[in-house]
Amino acid sequence: MAKVRSVKYRIYLLFMLGFRIRGLNIRSIMGVPGDMNLELLDYIDAVEDLTWIGNANELNAAYAADAYCRVSGSPGVVVTTMGVGELSALNGIAGAYTEQVKVIHIVGTTSIAAHDKRLMIHHCLGPSPDHKVYEKTSQHVRAAHCWLNNPAIAAREIDRVVHECIAQSLPVYIFVPADMVHCPVPAPSPSRIDLALLTDEFSKASAIAATLSLLYKAKAPTVIVDALTARHSGKDVTRKLVDVLRFPTFSTSMGKSIIDETKPYFCGIYNGQVSIPGVCEVIEQQSDLVLDLGPILSDSNTGGHTRNIAEQKIIAIHPHHVIVGGTVHRNIGLVSFLSSLLETIDKSKLPRPTLPGRIPMPPAKDTDTEFITQSWIWTRFGEFCRPGDILIAESGTAQFGLPDAYLPRDVTYLTQVYYGSIGYTVPACLGAAVANCEQGGQGRVILVVGDGSLQLTVQEIGTMVKLGLKNIIIVVINNNGYTIERAIHGPEQAYNDISTWNHSAMLDFFGAKNGRACSRTVRTKKEFDEVVSLPEYQSPSSIQVLEVFMEKMDLPWRLRMQVEIINKRNAQARKNEQAVLFPS
C-alpha cells in the first residue's frame, strides 16, 4: 500500500500548479502576500523561471496581470488572500472579463478544517462565517473556478479551469485552502494541459463556403479589425489574412495596432459617427461587404452605437461563432476559422478594390502656436513612437485622442475602452513592461495617463522602481482634474477637481535614484519636442516622467463628438421616460 501510494501521489499540489502555470509560458506572477497564501508562494519561488513580482495592492496586481496577458499572449496570474485581497482585485478581474483577457486568479484561503468549523478567523465575514462566501462575489466575472480541496481530483480541476481560461479568453479562479498547499497529488496526466479548442468542422466548412462566396462576389469589400481577434490569440492570423485580402481595412479604437498601420490598405479608425469624415462613407455606403473581425460593439467602440452597416453585408467573426449576412454558424473558434479561411482562399478570385489609403484628418483647428493642445499632441505621440514600442492610453482624453496617432509597425497599443476603469493603465504599464522584458523587447513602454486617473493606482510606480525597469516613459497629462467628466457634466463643479500633486517629486518618493532629474514639465510644443528628443527619451536607462500641462476644458474632438451624441440621446430618452412615468 505504501508503495502504491508513493507512485500514485508523487507531486506536491502546489508544485503541480506552478508547473502548469510555467507550462503556459508564464514567467511572472502578480499579487500581494498574505498569511493565507505565504506557503503557497514558496512553490512559485521554487519553480524555475517563475518570478514573483509583488505588487503594491491587489487591484493593481489584477490590472497588471491583465496587461501582462495583452502583451505576452499568455494568461496573467494574480495571487491574493481570501477576502481582503480577493475582493480588492475584483474590479481588475471584472475588467479582464468584459474585455476578454485571460487571467488566472489564485486565492489562498483558510484551511478546510476552519471552513468546516465556521471559525471566526480574520478576513472572514460576520459571526459563524461561511469561509467560501467570497467565492460567490466573483461568479459573474469568471469563466470557471475550482476549489483545490480534494487531492484525488485537484490536478484535473486545475487543468479544467486553465483550459476554460484559454478557450474562453476569460478570467478563472483557483481557490487553495491553506491545509492543501503541501498535499501530495497524483502526477498529472497528460504531462501538459491539452489546450486544443474544439470547433465544429461541419459548421466551419459551411461558414467558410458562405464567406468565400460573398468575398469573391464583392465589388467594394472592406475589413474592420477589432479587439477580440487579438484577445482570442488571433493577432498573427489576422495580420496574414488582411495582407492577403488587401481590402480597404479599418481598425476600431479597441482594435488599434492589431494590424500594421503603415500598410497601404490601412485606412484609419472606424468608430461609427465619431470617425474622421469620409470613413463612414467608405464602410457604410460605398462598401458592399464588410468583414468584421472580432467585434466588441460597446458604446465607446462604436461612436455611441452609431455604426450603421446593413446586416446582410456583414460577415462577423466572433470568438465562438460566425455570422454571414445574418445567418449564424455556431461553435467555430475564431483562430480556427481565420486559419482555414486563409488556407482556402483563392487569391485570384478576390476582388481588387482601389485603396483609398489612410483617410486624412481635416486640417486641425489648432490655432495656438505655442502651447500644447489636444488637437496637436495625439498625432505627435504617433510620430514619437518607434517599432517595438508599447503605447498605453488611459481612459479619458488619452483614450479619445490617441486613435488619431498614426503608429509605426509593431507598436502595441493598450487601452481599456469597454470596461473603462480609470486607473487601469498605471499597473497595466507595469504588467506590459514585465512582459516586454521577458520577451527581450527593446521597445519603450510609453504610458499616457491623466492627472486624475493617475491618483487611483499611482503606487504601482514603486513596483516599477523596485524591479529596476528602465524602458518606461510616463506622460502625465495635467489638465487639472477629471476633464472627461467635465466634458460630460459639471465643467466647473468642485467634484471634478482633484488633489494637486507635485508630479516632479513622484519618482523621488517612489525611491527612484535620480528621480528629480528624470522628471520634467512642459507646457509648450517646443518644450515637448525638445524633451522627447533627449537621449533619455530615445533610449531610457531609467523611468522618465513627463508632466504635460494642458487646458482644463480643451477636449479631443472624438470626446466632444461622443458626448454630443450621448447628450442628445439622453435628453430624448429622459423626455420619453417622463412621458411614461407621468403621462399627462
Next chain:
Amino acid sequence: MAKVRSVKYRIYLLFMLGFRIRGLNIRSIMGVPGDMNLELLDYIDAVEDLTWIGNANELNAAYAADAYCRVSGSPGVVVTTMGVGELSALNGIAGAYTEQVKVIHIVGTTSIAAHDKRLMIHHCLGPSPDHKVYEKTSQHVRAAHCWLNNPAIAAREIDRVVHECIAQSLPVYIFVPADMVHCPVPAPSPSRIDLALLTDEFSKASAIAATLSLLYKAKAPTVIVDALTARHSGKDVTRKLVDVLRFPTFSTSMGKSIIDETKPYFCGIYNGQVSIPGVCEVIEQQSDLVLDLGPILSDSNTGGHTRNIAEQKIIAIHPHHVIVGGTVHRNIGLVSFLSSLLETIDKSKLPRPTLPGRIPMPPAKDTDTEFITQSWIWTRFGEFCRPGDILIAESGTAQFGLPDAYLPRDVTYLTQVYYGSIGYTVPACLGAAVANCEQGGQGRVILVVGDGSLQLTVQEIGTMVKLGLKNIIIVVINNNGYTIERAIHGPEQAYNDISTWNHSAMLDFFGAKNGRACSRTVRTKKEFDEVVSLPEYQSPSSIQVLEVFMEKMDLPWRLRMQVEIINKRNAQARKNEQAVLFPS
C-alpha cells in the same frame, strides 16, 4: 389630475436622498465621481451642510466612510459609479460588514432604459450585459439594498434601507439609475426616518431579571467591554454602566478605548492567552461572573480562540440578543438592554469586589538603550496621547503593539482587527479627521502605519492635503517590509519585501506646502522623544510625517505569542488532516 400630481410629487428624488442623509447628522460624503453619478452629485452639493470630499479611489472612499462612522457615530456615505467604482469599493464595504459599521453605499448606474435594452455601455459586463449584475456581487456584504427605479415607492425604499443600516449597524446599498436622478417623487412622510429599534419588552424583562439576579449574587464579578457596544451606538451607556458597577473591567483589543482607561476599575486588555500574565487568572479563574458586553469572538480578538470562560458564568450582551448563563433571550437591542439594566440596578445590592487595578506589564526585556524597539515604542505612544486624540493602528505590528499603550481618557482608538485588511488605516485616518473636524474636535489624529500597509492606499494622503486638514500625525513604522508576514512565514523570503520608498518626499509629492520640513526620520529613542516634544507635534498646524526605523524581525510580544499558538495548532491540524486523507 395635474393638480393632484403637483401636490403628490413635489420633491426631486435625489434631494429627498440628500435630505435623508443630512437628517442622520451626516455632513460629509466620500466617493469618486464618474459619468453615471455626476448629476447625482449636484444634489449633494445643493443640500446645506453636506460636503463632497472626493477621494483618490473608491476602496479608499469606502475605508474613509467606515472610519467616519466609527468617529462620528453617524453612517459613513460613499458614492461610486456602477461596476468600476462599485467593485473597487467592495473590500472596504466587506470590512464594514464584518466589523459591523454603518455605511451607506450609493451607486450611480446606467439608465433604466439602458437596463431594459441590455445595451453595451462602458463599465458593463460582456456582450448583451445585465446592467444589474454587479448588485449581486455585494449581496453578502450588506444588510439591505434598493433600486430607486420606481418613483411611487422610491422614498419609502430609501427609508427602509437606511433603517436597516442603523438597526443592524451594517452597510446598505442604494442603486440610482441615471434617468431617475431628476425624478420628482412624493414628499416623504414622516418628515424624518423613524429610527426606533424594536425590542421585545417581555424578552428584555426576563433577561434583565436573570442578569440582576446573577449580578447581585456574584462575589467576584468582572466586565469585558468589546467592540459591538460602540458599533451599535452603545458607547455612552456602556461607560455609564461600568461606572455604576465598578467591577474589575477589561477591554478586548477591538474594544479598546470604549471605556476610560484611567478609571480605577480598569484592569487592562483581555485577549485569551495572549494577555499580560495575571489577566486570564482574574477573569477565567477568580471571577464567578463575567459581563461580556458586545463581544466579537474572532481569532485575533481572543488570542487565537484561547478564551476559556465557563459558559454558565457569562452574561453576554450581543447586538440583538442576550445570553445569560447559556439561556438565550432573543430580540433585545443592545442599547435598550443596557439602558434598562442601568435604570433598574439597585446599587446597594451590587457586590463590591476589590479592584486589582491595571495589571502591570512584566518588566520589559528591552535591553537596547539606544534604538527604538517593539518593547519600548507602544507604551510610549500611550504617553504621547492626550484627551481628545484619535489613535489609529494599522494591521501589523501596530495592531499587536498598541494594546500595551495606556490611554488617557477620551482617546478614540481605531483599528480593524477582525477583518484585518492591510491599508485600511490611511483612508481611515482621513475619515476620522473629517469627522473630528465636524465635531469641532481639538484632538490630534495619530496614525500608526507600517511601511508595507502604507503602500496599498497611500494616495489618500493627497486628499488630506487637498482638504487642508492640519491636526494629523502620520507615523510610518519602517521595518523594511511585511514584518507581520515574516513572523508568520518566510522571514527572509523576497515576497515579504516591498519597494523602498523615500517617505521624506511623501508630503511634498502629495502637494503639501513645506512637506519636507514636516517630514522627519528617527531611529533612536532619544530622537523619538525629541520629535514628539516639538510644538508641531503638540499642536500641528499641518500634517506631520514621522518615519520610525525599526528592526525587521523585532516583534511585539503579542504577535509573537499569537503566532506561536496558531503555528502549534496548524501543525496539529495538518497532522490530523493528513491522517484522514492518507490513512495508513
